[in-house]
Amino acid sequence: MKKLLAIVLLLCMVCSSAFALGNLERTETRVVREAKDNGKFDINVFMQVKNTGDMPVSLDKADIYLYDANNTVLDDDSTYSMYPPILQPGEVGYIYDWMYSVEAAIANSISSYSINIAPEHKYLEEIQKVTHTATYAEVPYYDDFDPIVTFTVTNDTAAALWEPDLVVVVRSAEGKILDIQTATMYNVGIPAGSVVLYEMDLGSYNLEAWKAAGHTVGSVETFAYIELD
Numbered sequence: 001m002k003k004l005l006a007i008v009l010l011l012c013m014v015c016s017s018a019f020a021l022g023n024l025e026r027t028e029t030r031v032v033r034e035a036k037d038n039g040k041f042d043i044n045v046f047m048q049v050k051n052t053g054d055m056p057v058s059l060d061k062a063d064i065y066l067y068d069a070n071n072t073v074l075d076d077d078s079t080y081s082m083y084p085p086i087l088q089p090g091e092v093g094y095i096y097d098w099m100y101s102v103e104a105a106i107a108n109s110i111s112s113y114s115i116n117i118a119p120e121h122k123y124l125e126e127i128q129k130v131t132h133t134a135t136y137a138e139v140p141y142y143d144d145f146d147p148i149v150t151f152t153v154t155n156d157t158a159a160a161l162w163e164p165d166l167v168v169v170v171r172s173a174e175g176k177i178l179d180i181q182t183a184t185m186y187n188v189g190i191p192a193g194s195v196v197l198y199e200m201d202l203g204s205y206n207l208e209a210w211k212a213a214g215h216t217v218g219s220v221e222t223f224a225y226i227e228l229d
Contacts, residue, residue: 022057022087024049024119030177031066033107034209041107043075043099046177047115051087058086058125060118062095069111075102083167083182084225085125093223094169096180130164130224131156136217138207147202149220155190162189164224168200173218178210 028048051057059082066075079097087093131154138145149168155161170179190196
């Protein structure tokens with residue numbers, strides 16, 4: 001009887017340990033073919049992920065495979081970055097992969113895709129979230145418009161904050177992910193109790209491409225954090 005109880009206890013401990021892990025569940029995916037002037041295509045893969053586990057989690061890598069109608073692999077790529085780079089239980093983040101200058105014959109033959117996400121549990125980056133707000137505006141510039149996201153970054157800590165990383169997830173009025181862009185406020189320190197404004201230009205060429213595809217910008221989701229050594 002004691003041996004049986006010991007086995008049951010051991011199984012409970014193993015199950016509990018296995019369950020108490022962070023897990024990256026892909027909750028949204030959008031794959032976009034973008035024609036370039038040279039006759040080739042860029043393939044943009046946007047993913048929203050959620051930590052559905054009980055512990056913090058990071059990304060080891062995400063492998064993307066593109067298939068034709070016969071399930072033959074046309075192209076593949078891997079990305080190792082997630083924004084933000086660590087997610088607490090219940091938090092949502094984003095993964096973005098850019099396949100550059102894909103031949104037109106390949107791009108036009110894409111029929112389906114698969115994505116394998118490998119989470120990282122051991123070597124987790126530490127981040128410090130930074131208080132901020134952000135607004136989006138299409139600002140006139142000569143005969144064009146620049147899509148500008150203005151960050152208001154607040155240091156509500158007792159020490160200076162240096163070089164925050166900023167992330168913008170752009171969505172259409174219908175809620176589709178149009179773009180994911182990042183920037184680092186290089187060489188910028190924000191004294192304790194101070195507020196800094198930072199403009200991120202998303203690119204007038206991107207705005208033109210979105211409009212040409214029938215999209216208008218409906219919202220932006222933003223992140224601001226500092227990766228700690």
